[in-house]
Amino acid sequence: MRVLPFAAMLFLLVGCAEPITVQNPKTGETMLCKTPASEWNPWSQDDACVAGHLAQGWMIAR
Numbered sequence: 001m002r003v004l005p006f007a008a009m010l011f012l013l014v015g016c017a018e019p020i021t022v023q024n025p026k027t028g029e030t031m032l033c034k035t036p037a038s039e040w041n042p043w044s045q046d047d048a049c050v051a052g053h054l055a056q057g058w059m060i061a062r
Helices: 003-014 046-055
Strands: 020-023 030-033
Touching: 020 046, 030 046
Parallel strands: none
Antiparallel strands: 020 030
16 A cells, blocks of 8 residues: 555656747748657657657757
């Protein structure tokens, strides 16, 4: 039972990441890489979204 509070805290902290905006340097188009349930779903595709856009030449918008 001691593990349960730590597991619950870890589950809640997984969703604390901020959404990442990527930008196409050629067109100026921006896209927000965040799925609606990503704060509750540790298997969301947010990282894959960012990685895919970076591979296509997009940049992380600041």
